[in-house]
Amino acid sequence: MSARDDFLASIRRSLGVKGNEAIRRQIVTERLERAPRGIVPARGQVSGEERIALFKTMAEASLATVTEVASPTEVPQSIALFLRNHNLPATLRMGDDPRLAAMPWTETTLEIAHGPSEGTDLNAVTHAFGGVAETGTVALVSGHENPSTLNFLPDNHIVVVSAKDIASDYESVWNRVRFAYGKGSMPRTVNWITGPSRSGDIEQTLLLGAHGPRRLHIVVVRD
Amino acid sequence: MTVHTTSPQFKQNATRALGDAQLQKALGNVKQGFIDKRQKAAEALPEFEALRDSARDIKNHTLEHLDLYLEAYEEKVTASGGHVHFARNAEDAREIILGICREAGAKTVTKGKSMISEEIGINHHLEAHGIRPVETDLGEYIIQLRNEMPSHIIAPAVHLNATQVEQDFRRVHRHLDAKRDLSEPVQLLTEARSVLRERFLAADVGITGANFLVAETGTSIIVTNEGNGDLTQILPKTHIVLASIEKLVPTLEDVSQLLRVLARSATGQELSVYTTFSTGPRRSGDADGPENYHVVILDNGRSSMLGTSFEEMLRCIRCGACMNHCPVYHAVGGHAYGWVYPGPMGAVLTPSLIGVDKAGHLPNASTFCGRCESVCPVRIPLPKLMRHWREREFERHLTPATVRSGLNLWGFFAKRPALYRLATRAAMGAMGLAGRRHGRFAWLPMAKGWTKHRDFPAPQGETFQARWQRERKDKTA
Ligand code: SF4
Secondary structure, eight states, rough: OOOOOOOOHHHHHHHTOOOOOOOHHHHHHHHHHHHHOOOOOOOOOOHHHHHHHHHHHHHHHHHHHHEESGGGGGGHHHHHHHHTTTTTOOEEEOOOHHHHHOOOGGGGGEEEEESOOOOSSSSSEEOOOOETTTTEEEEOOOSSSTOOOOOOHHSSEEEEHHHHEEESSHHHHHHHHHHHHOOOOOSSSEEEOSSSSEEEETTTTOEEOSSSOOEEEEEEEEE | OOOOOGGHHHHHHHHHTOOOOHHHHHHHHHHHHHHHHHHHHHHTTHHHHHHHHHHHHHHHHHHHHHHHHHHHHHHHHHHHHHHHEEESSHHHHHHHHHHHHTHHHTEEEOOOOOOHOOOOOOOOHHHHOOOOOEOOSSHHHHHHTTTTOSSSSSSSTOOHHHHHHHHHHHHOEEEEEEEEOSHHHHHHHHHHHHHHHHHHHOEEEEEEEESSETTTTEEEEEEEEHHHHHHHHHHHSEEEEEEEEEEEESSSSHHHHHHHHHHHHHHHHHSSEEEEEOOOSSSTOOOSSSSSSEEEEEEEOOOGGGSSSGGGGOOOOOOHHHHOOOOHHHHSSSSSHHHHHHHHHHHHHHHHHHOOOHHGGGGGSSSOOOHHHHOOOTOOOHHHHHHHHHHHHTTTOHHHHHHHHHHHHHHHHOHHHHHHHHHHHHHHHHHHHHHTTTTTOOSSHHHHHHHHHSSSOOOOOOHHHHHHHHHHHHOOO
């Protein structure tokens, strides 16, 4: 018996099953296929302005900062201003997301670098796949468009999210992931991020910037 | 069993803990911090109680079909380019992990927080074979420097004060200026951040635990606040996920239900800062991420809990709420429990994993106040399961002396007025709660309920006993 067979056999012995029972197999297949929703809190079930306002409130409660711009063309100026206001250097690293690439970065004095981070960048921007109003969470997917290292290595992480991609709940984000990648498939990494990095490990005192970014700044694009 | 246990000496451990002024001060942080935050978070979500039911049901459903969900999960991981390894026990798991590390030519391995890695004693095993494991969760890093075990499942260094951490950093970070100021916690954090940043970038393999595994997609999930787990898994060439069988859930919808109760129960956050879903290795065209993705699934005694009354313990999502609300934990801290898992969940799980002969005292380390059950997000009847252990101990015909020592332990708590008062107060609160909701708390009143069951263990029914006997035979066969 291989370790694997032995492993499964001992589970089956305890459960008192053989593993070939048609009913059990059918129950499992159906659940995986249908992926029924459980209880979805009413809190997020709002739309339009109300949903964006909830997203903002919840993100701020997680100690992120949020700003809104009317269109993608305003994003570079808004980010430049954020960095200036916090006395941060005018540098910014990003992947090759086409939505970011189409923005007028040359209208700012920002020094732009491309590609994944090697651990020395102060500032990075990534474009979110979506947001969740229920908890003020942004959802990011891995890829060359938005390398995952940009979400964790820089001191200041700026996330751009389109207002139309801010969903009520996690379940709606999963539906979009399934639509984009196929049912049962996932990008290598999906990151849900709710606020900047923190630790409470020293005397239960909340300290920001443990290993990940000290600041999380979200730019909501209304257009 | 590999990690050294002092569970048999629970009483001595507890006595020492009660007399340790530094520890008592640190434990004050548990009482103050966690309880209020959880309560506020629970109150802020009207659906919280219904979500707890939902979480319980999802876990029950998965456990009943665990063999099939494991097969489905394995298929998906393989399809996404990853590898699943099945480890029957700690030794299997250590050998598999060592093998992967050797194949990767690893010199250093970074580690995200994983209770299972403590359970299998992987750090010592890697060290013994010339590979350096580096804990990266701040609390785990601190206790690794001190060569200690975690004293709490989500706050491993909760037993320490900042001045102790400062002393450890000065002792170990010798390359830094001896005159530097470390008087503020934030200075300690900044120092750990920069020391560990170099380790992250240099590591050859990253080992993380998993809060959940999703059968639908072959995904492993880690939940952290620091971001250390992510740096552990995206920077090195090889990512190893170490998870036990009960981490499995069917779908992304199911895990979303569980995530809604996990952080709220643990730290009172709406959601932890980083919830990361990983599926397979780096894809073609990806700019970063691990090239190899391995999942080691550990049994280590858990499968024999299935089909018994202890199956309910396998619902545990390791939120720590039961210990945060436990008057015994508040009084003696986590190390007194003597093994990896402390508090009420440890008192039930530890005898299952290392044997009731070694951990038989732990189920007695309870005032039966019922607070743990009243806050458990997956509604594990912890007091009932502790009682079952005592009954089993009785039925296994352990010596009268051992049984008496259980009573001694009760006396030990009862004789300490402060602890007793605390426990009684907690019992009142829990009875009120339980009474309102379930209308049953016959077992809650402290001394009476306890001594009654101590003297006359209720029979557990033929099936359970028969199954236990059969499994014992299967194992020895
Ligand atoms: S037993 Fe319940 S309360 Fe305790 S850690 Fe597990 S899930 Fe949390």
